[in-house]
Structure formats: structure tokens, C-alpha cells
Amino acid sequence: MEKQLALQMKGITKRFGSVLANDHVDLDVYRGEILAVLGENGCGKTTLMNMIAGIYYPDEGQVLIDGQEVVIRSPKDAFDHKIGMIHQHFKLVDLFTAAENIVLGVREQGAYNLKEVNTRVAGIAERYGFHLDPAKKVYDMSVSEKQTVEIIKVLYRGADILILDEPTAVLTPQEITRLFNVLRRMKEDGKSIIIITHKLNEVLEVSDRVAILRKGEHIATVNTAETDEAALTEMMVGKKVDLNIDRPEPMNPAVRLEVRDLSLKNAEGIQVLRNISFEVRSGEILGIAGIAGSGQRELLESIAGLQPLESGEIIFHNPKKDKPVTFFHKSLKRVKELAAQDAFHDVNLNGVSFRGMSNKAIRKWVESGGVLFREDEIMNLRNKTPLEIRELGVRLSFVPEDRLGMGLVGSMGITDNMMLRSYRKGHAGFLDRKKPQALAEEIIRELEVVTPGVSTPVRRLSGGNVQKVLVGREIAFTPKVLMAAYPVRGLDINSSYTIYHLLNRQKENGVAVIFVGEDLDVLLALCDRILVMNGGAVTGVVDARQATKEEIGLMMTRTSREGREEDR
């Protein structure tokens, strides 16, 4: 069969301020093929596709459809040329039903009749094997339901060229297989499908050809059948890369944090965590796998003291028996409180009392190492605020998934962001900017953060540098437990490996690390054990050295018994 050109891009260039996002990119797409656009995060894949979808307008270059030059100034122009894009961040109106979202913006003859639309939507859903209730409101939907709405939305408009931006990021392996089957069916229909991804195995599985982008430039387009992972990686990164992630053996693991029977309802009263129990050990990395929105975020936030629990305990173990008390993790006030509870003994195993002593004398005694703990410290963090947890002397660091919306303040510089954790210290009501600035400079130096200065708003930094600043701050806090949610999302390969390396170094220092990830390959390579979640419940804990991807994938969709009862 003669291959027929559907879409051509010639010399497309796009700048954002001084950043060159796309540099003279040429790309051809044929009818009835699946083209993968492969590249690292930040290489300009999405920007390029946004220009065909009418979201951005190119600074230079031409777009040709069926051999004729066209100008796509808006998404409407794109639809007129039968181009439809499914964005990574879904573009749906939460308050509307599925059907209302689907007909949004469609120009049709005749009166607007929602009932008729519902029937037609149901028809399309059936033809491609989707399950969808057209009258369901989007705010009630799961992530994969939302994706279904997005795909049907594009099909409803009769798109011939479909662009999918990282469609598999939120799906389980089984859902991915189903999606790929749908894509193949569309391809047989003669549609052109462009799938943006940075995952090599998916490229090899589903695509006919691969276009590789690197730093905004088009490197090559190759036939999938004639290439392999190593070659693709080399083109993508620009050099030979060792994709192996280090995994040192855990040293003297001991239980550090224990979660027992934890349940949580969110603000809308929906059960988001159900009877979760697990433990994390010092010197290991515990991975958490699951479809996005299975309760991972809520679990970490519960441990960090950000959610009011319905039930359950969070127990922190500090192996301190017969070890000296320090001011490293505890304030003088806290030490005095503990002494009053008879928690300490001196070198001769006699009880310690600070009664009648001046603060200076207490300080001197403690710093000399003469005050020792009687027992291991065991503390319940249940329903403690982040501030109370810190005052207990529990060093719990948390790298949240939403870096600029939660971990950092985008409009502030690095110095002021360092202060977030420590601004309460000293100087009565006034701020001390000296120490945070020193820390900021250290992090910039140590982690090679690229920034014009310590006071440049972090929002202007690239994703990788933002993450280095955040992880750097959390590590500078010398944690006992380090929780990181999707710490490499959106990062290029080099930055990702920097982060893996940092986590491994923490693990070697005896920190208990919790790593929430979406890429099962990375989880399997980096972690010691993996906990799998679905629908707010734990569906299994596996040894990462032995488990397979399929096994975990099944657990990601398996409903635990309690869960099923709730759902029906």
C-alpha cells in the first residue's frame, strides 16, 4: 500500500523568551501509522505538538496538511483540519457531564439536544469498547475515565490526526495494553496517531516509526522495526548511557516508621485511605506503586501531619537506648520535658534531673555526652501537626509531588525557600536570612543548580533545578525518614539520575526512604521493597529484587475485599 502523507512540519521554531524550545524541526506523519515522538522531559515534544494543536503559534516554519500549507492559529483551526490533541493534563470542565464536555465547541446543525448527544456518545464508546456513562459529572470520575472522555471527545469531532501526550503515565500496564489496542484499531481505520512519550518499551511496542527530539532539535526519524532500546537512548540523550540504577544492600535495617490501620476521609467525605498498615526500615528504600490517585498523596500527607486521620497510628521508632542526648534534633525545651518524664539516665545509670540547674549548665551537661536515653524513643505521630512533629524532634522530610504548589514558593528566591523549614528559629519576631542564604549557596554548589542567583524566583528555574533545590533542602534537614513523591517526574535523564543517587546516599546513611513512583521499571530497579496501592488500600508488598512488572500491574488493579464492599 502506498503511504500517503498526512502532516508535514518544516523548519518549526519556537522560543519562550530566551529559551529555544524548538529549533527548525522537520517531521512527517503518514496516514494509517502510529508515530512515536520520543525525547527526554523538556526536549520540546509537547511544545511542538501544541503548535499543531493550535495552543502555541510557531515563530518560524510551515505546517502542511495533505500537501497544502495551512496556518493553525487556534485549536479551532486545528479541529477544522481534523487534528485533535489529548493533553497530558486533561482539559475538561469538572462541573460538566461527560457528554457536555464532549460536545463542547462542536459546531453542529440543528438544535442543541443533550439527550441526543448522550446517545451518540454512548454509541462511540461502545464501538471502541470504552465504558462511559455520558451523564456522569467529571468531578466524580477516575483518571482513566477522564482519559476516555478526552479520547471520545476527539473522535466525536471526527479527527483524522490524533496526538496523545504521555497517555500512559496514569494507566496500569493492563489499561495501557487496552489503550494500545484501541490505537491500533484506529490506525487500521486510516487515522494518523502521534504519541508523545519518553518510555522506550512503549515506543517499541506500539509505534511504526519513531521521531527523536533532543534539546528542541529533531535528531532522526527511524522505523521502529529497525531499531532497539540502546540506539534510541543514545539518540535521545546524545551519548551512551548506562541505564542501570545502583541498588546497595540495606545496612542493619531496623523498623523506623510503622503505620497501623490508617484510614482517612477527604474533605468531601470520600474514603481515600482504608486500613493501611506497613513499616519502613532504616537503610532501605520502600517504593510505593499504584495508579495515580490511588491514595499515595494522601498517605504521605497523613504521615507528614497534613491530614486529620479517621483512625490508625503512625509510630516513629528512634533507636536511642543508651545513646547520648543531643541538641541536634531536640530543643532545650523538649530535652527538659523529657527529663521531667524520667526518660534519661547518666553514665552511671542513675536518673537525670535538671531541677535547679541553669539552662547553661544543662546545655553543658548534655553537650558533654553525659546524658543518655533510657529506652528507644517511640512516638506516635497520629494527628500531630507538622510543627508538633518537628518539636518532638522527629526529622521527617517530605518532597511533595507538587513542587511549586506545595514544596516551594514559586515567586520567592532560593534563600527565602530555604527559610520555609527554618524561619521560626531565633531573633524573636524577625527573620534571619543569613543561615538560609548560606544553605542556598551550598545547595547551588553541591547539586550544581543552574540559577542566576540566590534571589531569582525559583519559578524561573527549569524543572530539574527546581527539584534539586527542593530535595536539597529536605536532605539538608538530616532526616530520619525521607518521603519523596514522584521526585523524577518531568526531569531529564541526567537530573533523574542525580536524584536516584541522592536517595541512595540517604539510604546508605541509614535514612528510611519512601519513594512514590509511576515508572515501574524505575521502582523495580531502585527500591528494596515495593508496596502496591489501589483505591486507597494496600494490595500487596513485594520484594523488588524478585517481583515482575506484570505481577505489580495486577496488584495495581486488584481490589481489596474491603474496597469492593465500599464500592458496591
Add this chain to the structure above:
Amino acid sequence: MSEKRHAEAREPLVHLSKRASIAPPMAWAIRLIALVLGLVACGLVAFLLVDKLREHPERVGDFYYCFIRGAFGTSRKFWKFLRSLAVLLCIALALTPAFRMRFWNTGGEGQTLVGVLGAIAVDFYLGGKIPEWLLLLLMLAASLLSGAVWGVIPAIFKAKWNTNETLFTLMMNYVATYLVSYFLVIWIPNGSSSLSKLQNGKLPALGNDYLLIILIVLALTIGLHIYLNYTKHGYEISVVGESVRTAQYVGITVGKVIIRTMILSGMLCGLAGYLIAAGMDQTVTTESAGGQGFTAIMVSWLGKFNPLAMILTAGLIQVLHQGAAQISQDFDVSGAMPSMVVGIILFFIIGSEFFINYEIHFRGHGARAGKEAVK
């Protein structure tokens, strides 16, 4: 068919992008141009509306000279200008901590008004019965307290249920207005509509009647600048304003900060009310705040929520205000002239922010050429 249309217009006519940063002199130049254009527009509108100007077009110079004369014409006018600036600035300063927290306090008008009401209530009941210094102190306490109460009510609901504060504070203004008319009815039994000037509870003159108020507000400006930029409270306000989730993440109790900041905001509005009551009016009407609560929102916004810059923006608005009042006097037009003039100038200055924040690229030029065109 669509191809044909595209062939005619290959690119969008204009294309925008957000600036990373802009040199301050450039930004000021843009604002200055906007101001000049605004003044020209004022002249054009005035030409349509002011009969005396239409009959004597040669008086146009005179017309613009009024803007200088209104504020700086005589030393009394100048002092008056400084005092009105101080009161307006005081309200704007009061609103600023809330704005930095992204709490859109549109209730400055009501908070100021209850401040006036509180002071006058104390004056009305206790004036002459207790020593003057004690009276002044009690009036101050009443003003601060009523302002704080008016500010904190919406804050409590915002903190607890995320109730929309813009609309809530806006409604509170009118509740305050009718609260004042309620007390006026009670206090004036004979049915006369206004409360005559009270004899007691007048701030002492410092050289003249104006200086004390000006100094108080000057001190407040510096104090607030320090509070917002160099204290832990100020830092917490900025963090909450930028992202509530970040604030929670680092252990800031967001509700507490909202409530604390709105108490401060309301209290400072109450202080402005006190300055109006004890320093100027000695009485209360439903118009005691005179719309300054709304004008102050614009002062604060134009000053980028920076207390020191707000001295300038409050000054600009006052110059326009008094200039336009001078015009309505000299050219014999309605007393509503000032608000019209201020409105027109604001349109231009508000519009000019766009050219400071965005770059415009015109068709046929590359990105660089577009940059040049703006410069």
C-alpha cells in the same frame, strides 16, 4: 476554502508573550506615557462636558494648571493635600497585608466607617465626662476594636469554610453604612439628618491641625514595610498568599494567619477611621469614609502592595482628586468631576500594566523585531 483564507493572513496580527523582566526605567516610562495619555483623554472628555471650556478653548492651559493648583496652590491646600494623602494611604496600608495574602479585602470602606462610628460613639456618650486624654484613648480603642471586628468576621468564615471574601467584605460595607444610619437615628431624636460636630475628643494640634495625622501615617508606613518584609509574620503572609498548600506543608496554620492578618487589616482601617473622627470630622455620617475604602484598593494595587511605593500612588490619586475639585470650582461644573477624572486616569494606568508585563510582536516581524517595536 479555509486554505484560501489562511493564504491571505499567514500569521496572527499580533502575538503576545510574557516578559521575564523589565528594566525599571522602562516600566516607569510606560506608566508616565499612560498618565500623559490619561490627562489628554480627560481634557477631551472635559471639552465635551464643561461648557466654559468649550466656550473658551484658550483656557485649556488653565484647565491643566488646576491639577497643580488644586494640591499645591496655597500652603493650606498643600497641608490639606498631605493630610488627605495620609488618610487615604492609611486605608491602603491597612488593606495591603490582606492583599499580600491574596485575601481580597474589598471592605476597607466599611471597616473604616465602623472605625469612625466607634470613636464617635465613645465621644458621644463620654465626651466632657472624662478627661480629654482618656477620651481620646478610649476612642482609639473603640476604633481599633470595631475595625478589627469588621475585618475578622469575613476572615473567620474564609478560614473555616473558604467563603468568598471579596463578596463578603463588599457586603459588610453596606451593613456598616446602615449601622451608621441606625445610630444616627438613635442619637438625633428630633429627626434632623446629621449629627452636629462634637465638642470633645479632638486630636491635639501639632503646630497645625494636619501634621500629627501625617506623622502617624508616615510612621505606620515604615512600620508596615518592616512588618511585611522582615518579620516572621510578614513571611507567613507571603507564603499563605502564594500557596495555601505550601503553608500547610511547612506547618503554618493557615486559618490562624488569615484571621490574625485580617484583625490587623481591620484594625488599621479602624485607625484610619479614628484619624477621620478625632483628627478631622468630629462627627459621623454614612459618607464619612467617602469611598476612600475603594480608592485605597486601587492605591494598594497600583503600588504593587509595596508600602513605600504606595506613598507615590496615593499622592497621584490625591493630586488628581484635588485638581479635579479645583476644576469643578473654577469651571463651574458638578462636584462629581473628581471621581470622573480619577476614573479616566486609572483606566490608562491599569491598561499600562499590560505593556509592562507582556511583550507584543507584530505580524511580519520576528520576535526580536517585536521587542524593538515595543521599546
Add this chain to the structure above:
Amino acid sequence: MNIWLNFLIDSLAFGATFMYGSTGEILTEKAGHLNLGIPGIMCMGGAGGCLVLNWIGKSALPPFLIVILGILGSLALAMLMGLIYSFLTVTLRANQNVTGLALTTFGVGLMKVIMSKMDATVYLVGPKQMYRWPFAGRQDSLQCLGVLFFLAVIVALCASWVLFRTKVGLHLRAVGENPATADAVGINVTRYKYVATCVGSGIAGLGGFYYIIDYMASQEAYLSLESFGWLSIALVIFALWRPHLTIIGSTVFGFLFSCSSFITNVSWINVTMAFKPVLKMLPYVVTILVLIVSSVRNKRENQPPASLGLSYFREER
């Protein structure tokens, strides 16, 4: 006729002022723009109508034509104000609160300057009988209700129908909820925002015209118009962003507002003068209560449009 019925009819007639105002504001807010310029717009709407009537007042045009020309004049100036607001907030992406307040400052000021130069005997006397259709000549209180009142009800019902039963309404609500989504499906966000704001302003402007010319029909009417602009914004919340509910809401507000003058006429209710301001305060208090209750119940459908107050820039990164 029953005194209470009279009273209800008067409340209805009075309420039409804010029925116009809040129907217009709802359209604007549904496009994601909190327009605090509504008081200024209503004032300018009133001024526009009066300007036209002042011109043609003494001419021998047929009365219905005079009414229509008055309406057109009112629409023209009000929509011009809407255009200024849209240009600043949509095209130039200025802060909506600040722009709205500036618009009110400007509109109220300009209206007062204009109105003070006109002769009330000309613009008020003109086609007075014409407004009274179909109840012209009646002696009872039904004569309060005229063409402009019925127009207000029709406009409110039509606005609801358009918003919730048509494609255009669906698109408009999408723009106000999530402009990026609307944009991505090919809805012209800018055009919807402009049209909604300008049409909304036009409708609100009619409220000012109605109040000055018809309901109050007095020379001083324009001086009290501004406060009803703010009441219209309150009514939007009270009606939970549904235009048809403004018909009920405006009657309630009208009732509470005119209570004060009415209640002193009823001998068996023994009230003091101090009661009047309290009654006038009630609409605002009730609005605050509605605002609180709807935020406590937190029902998604009763919340303000999600992108209310935010400006939209497609290439935001």
C-alpha cells in the same frame, strides 16, 4: 385592594432595578469576570437613556418610538462601559477588581456630571404613559408595573434559558469555569468574554434607565442609583448565579428595602424610626447568610464560576 398585595406589587416593581443589574452581572460572571463596575454601568445606562430623551423629549415622535430610542441610548452607553471593562480585563488582562472599581468611580462621576446638566422636566415628562402599558390609566397599584418591568422578567428568563439550555450557554459556562479547556476545544474565549460582558452591561444599564425614568421618575433619582448597583451584585450571590432566581430574589430585596417606607404607614405595627435602617440592612445580611450557607454546604453547582476573577493567557507556562 389588599394592602399587602399593593405592597408585593410595589416590591416587584422596585426589584426590577436589580433584576436587570444582576441578570447582567450573572452573564459577566459566568464568563469568569467579576465586574465590580456594575454600579457605574447602571448609572451610565441611566444617563444614556436620559440623554436621548432629553434630545428628543420635545419632538413629536410617537411615544413608543421615544421609549425604544431611550432604551437604545441606555444600551449604547452601558455597553460602551462594558467595552472599556472588557478591553482592560480581557485584552489587557488587568486586575478585575481594580478595573471594576475604577469603572464605578468613573461611571458614577460622569453620570452625575451629565445628569446635573439636564432638565428633568424634559426627560421625565416625555412618554410617561407609554411605560404604563398594559395597565395605563388604572388607579390601583398595578399601574406600577409597565413595559420595562415585563422586559426585565423576560430578559431574566431568556438569560436562564440561554445559559442552561443552549449550546452558547454551555460554551459560556465552560469559559467561566475553565477557559483553557474551552480554548482547547476551539471556543473563542476572547469573543465569549467580550460578548457576555458587553451584553451583560447593556442589560444592567437598562436597570439604571428603568429606575430613573420609570420606577422613581424623579429628578433626584440618579443620586441614589449607585447603591442599587451594589445591591445587584449581592443579588447575584443570593440567586446562586441563576438569572431566573433573580426574579424571586429581587422581589425579596425590593420588599425589604421598601418595607421601611411602607411599615410606618401601617398603624398597627408600632415601630420606631430606628427600625428603617435595620430593614435596609437586611438584604445585605441575607446575602451574607446565603454566601455562608452555600460555602458551608459546598455543593459544586452553587459555587461561583471556578475561574471568576482570573485572567486567561493561552501561552502561560
